[in-house]
Amino acid sequence: EYKIVFFMTAKVASTEFVRFFARLQNNPNWCKQNIHHPDVHKLKLLNSYTAEKAQQIMVSPEWTKAIFVRHPKSRLLSAYLDKAIQYSERFVGEYCKAFERHNNNYDECVEKHEDFDFFLKRITSTLSEDVHWRTIYSRVDEKWWPYIDYIGYMDNLNDDAKKLFSSIRSSVDGVSAWDRIGVSGWSGNKEGDCKDNLESSIPFLGRSDARHKTRAKKKMKKYYTPDLEKYVEKSFADDLQNPFFHFDNINLSLEDEEGEISVRVSKEIDDNLN
16 A cells, blocks of 8 residues: 555664554554564565565565664664673573584573673674674665665664655555654553553654664763774674665764863863963
């Protein structure tokens, strides 16, 4: 009805987008648990079509092809804090066992999995195909990237989502997806009662605010060293050096150095004035 192909990306608000599309097709379970399970979201996937039909959709100007992306430094830290820290026991049970199956030491993983350096250099490289840190660029075959019509950014999530969903309209009555369900009914209670959500005046992703970017930057400075920044820039170059993503440059160590210089200069000025 809305003619959109949306490529979900782990750690880029994917759960919220699944909920949006489930609700758009009047699925009563759009705010329930396990929304990523096909039996719950009931969304039609691209591989539901024949290869020939899927290719026709991908090249057709009648269909909007969209994806949201996130800078790898922010995305990787989010994956680490979620998988290795918040769900530490599950990480040991799943990821450390997978780490061992790749001829690595299980006990080392158990001991070091909460260390960000170990997570980046050993876990993401060994289990490189995991959707939570696999490069976003590799999510779509290279030949299809020129056909992607819309790329939104995690740093501008609210506005980019509104812009996208305002641009796609129902073939039945011409109403945009945003006007249909985006303008309200999103309480931020991800797994609460659907009725409670619907009664909210909050728009889709309305809980995200301008302070998020500042908080994210502070959090990255806490965990990243200059060495780890260089590691990400090299190992996840696919997401940083392709012609389609246009991320703001993130150089945390340089910002710290400039901040220290600024503080020193300010102090010297104060001393001279005194």
